[in-house]
Amino acid sequence: MNKSNPWTALALLLLVCCFTVAAAASAFRLEKWEQVVKTETGEVRVLRGSDSPSKRQGAGAGSDRTNSIHIGFIFMEPKSLFIPQYLDSSLVLFVHRGEVRVGWVYKDDLVEKQLKMGDILHIPAGSTFYMVNTSKGQRLQIICSVDASESLGFPPYQSFFVGGGRNPVSVLAGFHKSTLSTAFNVTQEEIETILGSQTGGPIVMVTDDVAAGKDRRRGKGDRGRRGLLLDFDSEEEEEEEEEEEEQRWSWRELLENFMIGVGGGGSGDDRRNAKKGPVKSPHPYNLYDRDPDVKNKYGWSLAVDEHDYKPLKHSDIGVYIVNLTAGSMLAPHVNPRAAEYGVVLGGSGRIEVVFPNGTAAASVEVAAGDVFWIPRYFPFCQIASRSGPMEFFGFTTSSRRNRPQFLAGARSVLTAMVGPELAAAFGVPEEILREVVKAQSEAVIMPARPSPEPTRKEKEREEKMERREK
Numbered sequence: 001m002n003k004s005n006p007w008t009a010l011a012l013l014l015l016v017c018c019f020t021v022a023a024a025a026s027a028f029r030l031e032k033w034e035q036v037v038k039t040e041t042g043e044v045r046v047l048r049g050s051d052s053p054s055k056r057q058g059a060g061a062g063s064d065r066t067n068s069i070h071i072g073f074i075f076m077e078p079k080s081l082f083i084p085q086y087l088d089s090s091l092v093l094f095v096h097r098g099e100v101r102v103g104w105v106y107k108d109d110l111v112e113k114q115l116k117m118g119d120i121l122h123i124p125a126g127s128t129f130y131m132v133n134t135s136k137g138q139r140l141q142i143i144c145s146v147d148a149s150e151s152l153g154f155p156p157y158q159s160f161f162v163g164g165g166r167n168p169v170s171v172l173a174g175f176h177k178s179t180l181s182t183a184f185n186v187t188q189e190e191i192e193t194i195l196g197s198q199t200g201g202p203i204v205m206v207t208d209d210v211a212a213g214k215d216r217r218r219g220k221g222d223r224g225r226r227g228l229l230l231d232f233d234s235e236e237e238e239e240e241e242e243e244e245e246e247q248r249w250s251w252r253e254l255l256e257n258f259m260i261g262v263g264g265g266g267s268g269d270d271r272r273n274a275k276k277g278p279v280k281s282p283h284p285y286n287l288y289d290r291d292p293d294v295k296n297k298y299g300w301s302l303a304v305d306e307h308d309y310k311p312l313k314h315s316d317i318g319v320y321i322v323n324l325t326a327g328s329m330l331a332p333h334v335n336p337r338a339a340e341y342g343v344v345l346g347g348s349g350r351i352e353v354v355f356p357n358g359t360a361a362a363s364v365e366v367a368a369g370d371v372f373w374i375p376r377y378f379p380f381c382q383i384a385s386r387s388g389p390m391e392f393f394g395f396t397t398s399s400r401r402n403r404p405q406f407l408a409g410a411r412s413v414l415t416a417m418v419g420p421e422l423a424a425a426f427g428v429p430e431e432i433l434r435e436v437v438k439a440q441s442e443a444v445i446m447p448a449r450p451s452p453e454p455t456r457k458e459k460e461r462e463e464k465m466e467r468r469e470k
C-alpha cells in the first residue's frame with residue numbers, strides 16, 4: 001500500500017516543488033557567454049545582461065540600469081598587457097585573483113594604480129586604459145560590470161584600441177597617413193613603423209621590465225603628470241553622474257548621415273545676425289568676448305559649457321567654436337562624453353572620421369554652410385584647406401565639460417601614456433615610440449607640414465613602384 005503512504009506523497013510534493021524552484025532559478029541564470037577577446041595570453045568573456053540597451057526603446061536611461069549591464073570576465077596570464085583602449089561603456093573592475101596594474105586617463109591625466117585581490121576600480125566610458133599583470137606566476141582574473149547605458153548600441157561593448165598595429169588595429173590607422181604625419185610631425189614612414197608592428201592581438205606578452213613597471217618609476221617626472229588638454233580651469237568639477245540618452249543609429253545611418261546638410265546654403269556672414277535674436281533674460285553669452293581656451297599661431301578654439309553659461313545645463317547642450325589658419329589641423333581627437341554637430345562658418349577643409357575598428361569612416365571636403373555630425377567616441381579631425389582659414393562652430397550633446405581626448409600632439413593620450421606599456425602595445429622599441437610621440441611640439445592645433453617634398457627613401461620607393469607598374 002505504498003501508494004497511500006502519506007510520506008511518499010509528501011516526498012513527491014517536495015520533489016515537484018524543488019523542480020519548480022530549480023526551473024524558475026535557471027531562468028535567472030545568465031548563460032549567453034560570448035568570447036570577446038582570445039589570444040595566447042589572455043581572454044575576455046562577457047555574459048550579456050538580460051536585455052540589451054537597444055531593446056529598451058524609450059526607457060529613460062538609468063531608470064532601469066540593471067537591464068543594461070553585462071558581466072565581463074578578464075583572464076590574463078602573467079607578464080601580459082591588455083593594450084590601451086577605450087570603450088563605449090564604463091567598467092567597474094573587481095580583482096578576483098592576482099594583481100594588476102591599471103593605467104587610465106582620469107580628468108586629463110594618466111593615473112596608475114596597483115590593484116590587488118578584492119580591489120574595485122571604476123573606468124569611465126571613453127577613458128583610455130591599459131592593464132598589466134603583476135601577479136607572480138598567477139593567472140589574473142578580473143570580473144567587471146560593463147555598463148552599456150552610454151553605449152553606441154552594439155552589445156556587449158565596443159572597444160577602440162589606441163595602441164596596436166595590425167592586430168588589434170589602432171584607431172589611428174583610420175586617418176590618412178598624411179594626416180598622421182602632420183599631426184605627429186614625423187614622416188609617413190615613421191608612422192608606418194609604429195602602426196605596422198603589433199600582431200599579437202589585444203592581450204600580449206610583455207618583458208619583465210614592462211610587467212614590473214620599472215621604467216615607470218624611473219621616468220616618473222617625465223610622464224603622467226601632464227594635463228592632456230585644456231586645463232584652463234583648475235577648479236575641480238564635481239562629476240554629476242547624469243545619464244545621457246544617446247541616439248541610436250546604425251553604421252549605415254552613420255555613413256548616410258555624416259553630412260546632414262551639405263551645401264546647406266547661407267554663408268558664415270549670417271552668423272552674427274542669427275545670434276542677435278530677441279533673446280530675453282537670462283543674458284546671452286558671447287563667444288567672441290572670451291579668450292580662447294587654446295590659442296597658438298595656427299588657430300584657436302573655445303568651448304562653452306554649463307560652468308561658463310548656466311542655461312546650457314537645462315538643455316544639456318555645449319557650444320564650441322574653432323578657427324584654423326590655412327592648412328592647419330585640429331588634431332585627431334575623441335569626444336568621450338558627447339556627439340558633436342558642426343557648422344562650417346567660413347573657409348573650407350576636410351574632416352576625417354574613423355570607425356572603432358581603425359578603418360576610415362569618412363574623409364569629406366566641407367565648405368561654408370556645411371553641417372557635419374560626429375558620433376560620440378569616434379576619433380576625428382578637421383583640417384583647413386591650404387587656400388585659407390577655416391572657421392567652424394557647433395554643439396555638443398552634453399553641457400558637462402567635454403574634455404576631448406587628443407590622440408596626437410604635445411598634450412595627448414599618447415604623450416601621457418608613453419612608456420614601456422605603450423611601446424609594447426605598438427610592438428616597437430620604446431625609443432622609437434618616444435621619437436614619434438615627441439616630434440610634435442604643438443598641442444591641439446597643428447601647423448601644416450611644410451614639405452610635401454618626399455624624402456630620398458620615399459622617392460626611391462615611388463620610383464620603384466612606378467617601374468613595377470610599367
Ligand SMILES: *[C@@H]1O[C@H](CO)[C@@H](O)[C@H](O)[C@H]1NC(C)=O
Binds near residue numbers: 389
Ligand atoms: C579666423 O582667423 C582668420 C585668420 O587666421 C581671421 O582673418 C578671422 O577673422 C578669424 N575669424 C574670427 C571670427 O576670429
Ligand SMILES: *[C@@H]1O[C@H](CO)[C@@H](O)[C@H](O)[C@H]1NC(C)=O
Binds near residue numbers: 357
Ligand atoms: C570596419 O567597420 C566598418 C563599420 O562597421 C565596416 O563597414 C568595415 O567593413 C570594417 N572593416 C574591417 C576591415 O573590418
Ligand SMILES: *[C@@H]1O[C@H](CO)[C@@H](O)[C@H](O)[C@H]1NC(C)=O
Binds near residue numbers: 440441442447
Ligand atoms: C617638427 O619637427 C622638426 C624636426 O624634425 C622641428 O624642427 C620642428 O620644430 C617640429 N615642428 C613642430 C610644430 O613641432
Ligand SMILES: CC(=O)N[C@H]1CO[C@H](CO)[C@@H](O)[C@@H]1O
Binds near residue numbers: 133135213
Ligand atoms: C610586477 C610583477 O609581479 N609582474 C609579474 C607578472 O608575471 C610574471 C610571471 O609570473 C612575474 O615574473 C612578474 O613578476
